[in-house]
Amino acid sequence: MRAAKGDWLLMPGSTGSDHRIARVEEVLGRGDEPLYRVAFENGREAIVAPGPHAQVRSKKPGSESIRADSTYL
Template sequence: MHVKVGDRLRFQGRVVGMKEHTAEVIEILGTDGEPPYRVRHEDGHEAIVVPGPDCLVEPK
């Protein structure tokens, strides 16, 4: 997975009751656009993520 700052990651719900959500990539911590990424979620909190197969990239 390769992303750029400003791209959005769409996380699909993996379990019953988990809703789909998005997060904006604000920093790339890996090399050449690879994970891990620092993201800002819709509710404003930030986290470091290594996306799995349930994640889609939405280019900026």
């Protein structure tokens, strides 16, 4: 899985129902190392290495437009 600046990460929470949505602001990882600086909807920023069930979307989740090459991280 590879995300680009401007993509959205949809990361399921520990209970499965509390998803976190964040916009990729910067790609920090190299090669197959998924590491991103993201901005969450509440304005908080963080460095994340998404888990195995995260998804990449080219548009904000809820718009139902998923990248053709989206896969689980």
